[in-house]
Amino acid sequence: MTTRVIARAQVRVPATTANLGAGFDCLGLALDRWLRVSAELRSGNRDEEGLVTFHRTGTLTALDRAGIASVRDDLIWQGFERVLLQFRDKHGFRGSVHFEANSDIPVARGLGSSAAALLAGAALANEAFGLLLSAEDLARLCTDLEGHGDNVGAAALGGAVLVTPRAFAPAFSQVPVHESLGFAFAVPSFETRTDLARAALPSSVPFRTAVLAASKAASLVRGLQTADRGLLTAGLNDVLHVEHRKPLIPHYERVARAARNAGAFGATLSGSGSSIVAVAPRNQAAIVAGAMAEAWRAVDVPADAFATGVCPTGVTAVPPTSQPSNLPTYGLAQPIHLPRRIACP
Numbered sequence: 001m002t003t004r005v006i007a008r009a010q011v012r013v014p015a016t017t018a019n020l021g022a023g024f025d026c027l028g029l030a031l032d033r034w035l036r037v038s039a040e041l042r043s044g045n046r047d048e049e050g051l052v053t054f055h056r057t058g059t060l061t062a063l064d065r066a067g068i069a070s071v072r073d074d075l076i077w078q079g080f081e082r083v084l085l086q087f088r089d090k091h092g093f094r095g096s097v098h099f100e101a102n103s104d105i106p107v108a109r110g111l112g113s114s115a116a117a118l119l120a121g122a123a124l125a126n127e128a129f130g131l132l133l134s135a136e137d138l139a140r141l142c143t144d145l146e147g148h149g150d151n152v153g154a155a156a157l158g159g160a161v162l163v164t165p166r167a168f169a170p171a172f173s174q175v176p177v178h179e180s181l182g183f184a185f186a187v188p189s190f191e192t193r194t195d196l197a198r199a200a201l202p203s204s205v206p207f208r209t210a211v212l213a214a215s216k217a218a219s220l221v222r223g224l225q226t227a228d229r230g231l232l233t234a235g236l237n238d239v240l241h242v243e244h245r246k247p248l249i250p251h252y253e254r255v256a257r258a259a260r261n262a263g264a265f266g267a268t269l270s271g272s273g274s275s276i277v278a279v280a281p282r283n284q285a286a287i288v289a290g291a292m293a294e295a296w297r298a299v300d301v302p303a304d305a306f307a308t309g310v311c312p313t314g315v316t317a318v319p320p321t322s323q324p325s326n327l328p329t330y331g332l333a334q335p336i337h338l339p340r341r342i343a344c345p
Helices: 061-065 075-087 113-128 135-146 150-157 194-199 207-226 229-236 242-248 252-261 282-297
Strands: 005-019 023-042 052-058 096-103 160-164 171-175 181-188 266-269 276-281 303-308
Touching: 005 113, 005 150, 023 113, 023 150, 023 207, 023 303, 052 061, 052 075, 075 096, 075 113, 075 135, 096 113, 113 135, 113 150, 135 150, 150 160, 150 171, 171 207, 181 252, 181 282, 194 242, 207 229, 229 266, 242 266, 252 266, 252 276, 252 282, 276 282, 282 303
Parallel strands: 052 096
Antiparallel strands: 005 023, 023 096, 023 160, 160 171, 181 276, 181 303, 266 276
C-alpha cells in the first residue's frame, strides 16, 4: 500500500516537581528540563501496516532497557490515543504514526516523566488534528489518565500550579514564585516505584496532624510567594507523606541535612522520590545541589545534581522542521492553539 505523510507535529513538555513538602498532591512546579516529541502521521490502515513506532533517545533509552516495547504501554501513545478517542472519533486515527522522542528528564525519579509523556502525546494529537484544545483542556484530560493533577498541571501551564479537586473537573491556579528562589535537585541512581510510595501512606491521620498539615501547606504557598525563610522551612517540613516514604529512600536524612548545611531553607522529596529537592536562594542553589549529590556519593550512591528556577513555560508547540504541503484533512493547516516556545530563565 502506498502511504503519504498527512501531518507532522512537534511539542515539548517540561519536567516537574510535585508536593514540595506540604503541597501533597496539590502543588507542582515546572522545571527547565524537557521532553521533546515529534509525530509523523501517514495515510493507510494501521491494522495492515502495523505502524505505530517509536524512536527514543536521551533518558528515554531507560524504557527500552526496561522492555517497554508495547505501544500500549507507552504513555506518549496513551495520551495521543485518548485525545483521538475523546475528541475526534470513537475509532481513532487508522493510519500509521511514528514518534521521535528525546528527553533529559530522568525517568522514575520523581521529576514528572510520566506526566510529561502523557501530556506530550495529547498535545501532539491536538496539534496534528487541529483540535484547538487549550493547555487547561489537555491538563484535565491527562489528570483523568494519571489520577492526580499536580505534575500534569505544572507541565501544561508552566510556573507553579495549585490543583483544586472538583466534582466535575480539577481547577488549576498559578501561584507566583519569588524571583530570588532557586530549586536544587539531587537525582540518585536508584528508582522509587510510585505504587510502593503510595502503598507506604496511611489510610488516615489524626485530626491534629491534619490541622498541622493545612497550616504547613498555607505556609509553603505564602513562602514561595515571598521567599520568607521561616514559612518555607515550615512548609517543606511535611507531616503527611514524607515521614512514611523516607524509608524507601536510602540516606534521605543525610542528603536533606547536607542541603540545609549548604544554605537551603529546607529539603524534601521531589514527588514520591527518589530525587530530593531543596529550596534555596537562587545564587546558592547550584552549591546546594552539589552538596546533596556529594552526600549520596560519599556512601557509594551515584547521583547527579542540577539547579534551576521555576520555568514559566508549560507544554508548547514547536514548528516541525518540515511540513508537507496541501494537507488534505489534518494538521497544522489549522491554527495552533498552544503557546509558542518561550525561553526559561
